[in-house]
Amino acid sequence: MARINLLPWRDELREKRKKEFIAVSIGVALIGVLGVVGTWMYFDHKLEDQNQANQLVMTTNQNLDTQLKSLEGLQEQRDAIVERMKLIQGLQGQRPVAVRLVDELVRVTPSNMHITKFVRQADKFTIEGRADSPNTVADLLRGLEASSWYRNAFMNSFLAAEESKDKPASSLVPRREDSYGTFVVTVDLDEIKLDAVAIEELPASEANVTAAGAQP
Numbered sequence: 001m002a003r004i005n006l007l008p009w010r011d012e013l014r015e016k017r018k019k020e021f022i023a024v025s026i027g028v029a030l031i032g033v034l035g036v037v038g039t040w041m042y043f044d045h046k047l048e049d050q051n052q053a054n055q056l057v058m059t060t061n062q063n064l065d066t067q068l069k070s071l072e073g074l075q076e077q078r079d080a081i082v083e084r085m086k087l088i089q090g091l092q093g094q095r096p097v098a099v100r101l102v103d104e105l106v107r108v109t110p111s112n113m114h115i116t117k118f119v120r121q122a123d124k125f126t127i128e129g130r131a132d133s134p135n136t137v138a139d140l141l142r143g144l145e146a147s148s149w150y151r152n153a154f155m156n157s158f159l160a161a162e163e164s165k166d167k168p169a170s171s172l173v174p175r176r177e178d179s180y181g182t183f184v185v186t187v188d189l190d191e192i193k194l195d196a197v198a199i200e201e202l203p204a205s206e207a208n209v210t211a212a213g214a215q216p
Contacts, residue, residue, distance in 0.1 A: 108143025123189040130180035156184040
């Protein structure tokens with residue numbers, strides 16, 4: 001028995017186009033959704049890269065700030081050391097002449113020598129002590145002559161130590177200093193150095209006048 005299509009052919013065509021339209025709409029929607037998702041993922045990746053770059057910049061800035069603070073601390077330490085050195089130099093400049101003379105004598109005294117007496121009369125000094133040999137006293141004379149504080153150093157005498165035969169025997173080991181001889185040295189104070197110190201110890205206005213008057 002033959003089938004007879006009772007639906008009109010126009011309704012069938014309309015139904016077919018409707019299905020095609022729905023299929024196309026669904027495809028376009030899927031493509032749009034995929035496009036949106038792809039775009040979102042792209043910009044999210046870019047945003048993450050930008051955040052990482054910003055974090056790197058912030059970390060670098062923090063490191064630079066730390067280094068700058070360290071440099072500021074070093075600068076403060078340097079300034080403190082400079083101020084301390086200026087204070088020490090100022091105190092050194094205010095020390096009495098007698099202290100400077102004793103310091104200079106200690107500086108030029110050889111290690112194998114002991115000073116027992118240091119007497120000043122006007123601008124002349126008498127130095128007495130003990131030394132192992134005249135050569136050591138000669139070293140002292142050369143040190144005094146090379147110093148900017150003293151001049152005209154002269155050895156007045158050197159007496160070698162005498163061994164006493166009547167000295168009772170002792171179980172103690174003799175000291176090396178027991179064999180030292182005694183000496184007497186005279187030396188003059190350098191007038192130029194003394195004048196310079198006197199000018200330094202004057203007030204600024206008086207020092208300028210003195211210095212100006214000393215010029216020819």
